[in-house]
Amino acid sequence: MNTQSLALVGFGPDGWGKLLLLAAGLTLAAAVCSFALGSLLGTVGAALKLAPNHALRWIGTFYTTLFRGIPEILVVYLFYFGGSLALTHLMHLAGFPGFFSLPSFVIGVVAIALVSGAYQTEAFRSAYCRLERGQIEAGKACGMSSTVLLRRIIAPQTLRFALPALGNIWQSVLKETALLSIIGLVELLRQSTIASGATRQPLLFYGVAALVYLIMGQTTALGIRAVEKRFSRCWGR
Amino acid sequence: MDWSFLFETLKTLLAGVPLTLQLATTALCTGFVLAACIATLAESAFAPARWFSRLYVMLFQGTPLLVQIFVIYYGFGQISFLRSSFAWPLLAQAYWCAILALSLNTSAYGAEIIRGAIAAVPEREIEAGRAIGMAGLLLRRRVIWPQALRYGLANYGNEAILLLKATSLASVITLMDVTGLAYRLVSKTYRSEEIFTVAGLIYLAMTFVIATCVHMLEGHLNPSRRV
Secondary structure: OOHHHHHHHOOOOOOOHHHHHHHHHHHHHHHHHHHHHHHHHHHHHHHHHOOOOHHHHHHHHHHHHHHHHOOHHHHHHHHHHHHHHHHHHHHHHOOOOOOOOOOHHHHHHHHHHHHHHHHHHHHHHHHHHHOOHHHHHHHHHOOOOHHHHHHHHHHHHHHHHHHHHHHHHHHHHHHHHHHHHHHOOOOHHHHHHHHHHHHOOHHHHHHHHHHHHHHHHHHHHHHHHHHHHHHOHHHOO | OOHHHHHHHHHHHHOOHHHHHHHHHHHHHHHHHHHHHHHHHHOOOOHHHHHHHHHHHHHHHHOOHHHHHHHHHHHHHHOHHHHOOOOHHHHOOHHHHHHHHHHHHHHHHHHHHHHHHHHOOOHHHHHHHHHOOOOHHHHHHHHHHHHHHHHHHHHHHHHHHHHHHHHHHHHHHOOOOHHHHHHHHHHHHOOHHHHHHHHHHHHHHHHHHHHHHHHHHHHHHOHHHOO
């Protein structure tokens, strides 16, 4: 790496540093939104999969099988091309003529959230299964209502057991946001593509993008490990 | 529902299945060999070898596969000694770039699976082997590897499924696999829902076949767990 390429990725007048940094921020925002929405979907999915009702369980299984078996890129494409059409159709039904489209950020976040939700369903479900049945019975014996039981006994332990798996899912969500570059969202990878097209330095800019992804992933991994350590104190590990 | 269009779409997209499977199996085999090497380095007594394997795994697990594909496909052309090397006729083609990226990527995950599987072999079994005079390759061939295969198979099966799904990214660098064909068909006909749904069903069928095969193999390898 010479000084010229350093200037290109730096923050100087002809440097792409600021744009790349902003794009990295967008990547992080997309990842956080997808993961949060995915957690919501994962909770619902796990509740469905653990439901006593046969039909509900079937819906949960259908959801996880579908979104864990289809490539993420197809889900993103489907929402990108189909999302606007479906929205326009809905708006026509509601009496609003014209064409409506969703911003690619929203489409991408929903698509990635659906996939990560399927993986989070499995994480929550297996965490719940590790919970000792005796504790739930003891809670009931103390006269806890089902909400109190959920809040005091089930949720904290399920979350703790699910943490390692959730950490892995977070890492893959962060990397999957790179797919949003192909539907035109100017996140880190897209910005690197633009920069490498303008400067004819693809190796430099894709290398920088890889490095930024690595830094984001490793930093968050450290945080997650610290949280894990803190919440496993009561198991004496 | 337009059944004849769905049927036509299915026929068009099925033409991409051989390429998808080719990418997946080639990357799986090359990736496994690489993974075994990296896992061996991770257990090496020589510290720099261990560092190298840890860096390798971190690098390929910590960056998106799409970025790796772009670095190899667009970035390698900038390296002048690569352009003049014997490998350039291969690296100039999207197909081999995709194979290289997929192999390197899956080898990092595979190395972790192999390392975990070997670590899961109970110490007492290795000790028992040593006690009756086994060592080196004999110990590995008779005790460690067969046991590690049982422990690691399910995880490696999952990795194979993830790899199959990952081959769809090769369509971004112009390869006409199932996803690539679906994308081209959508830009011709604008019937995105039907086409991408059919493509998704093809991938689902393929992952189902892999999962079933792995499950059967697992049953075969663990006679005691059979019901």
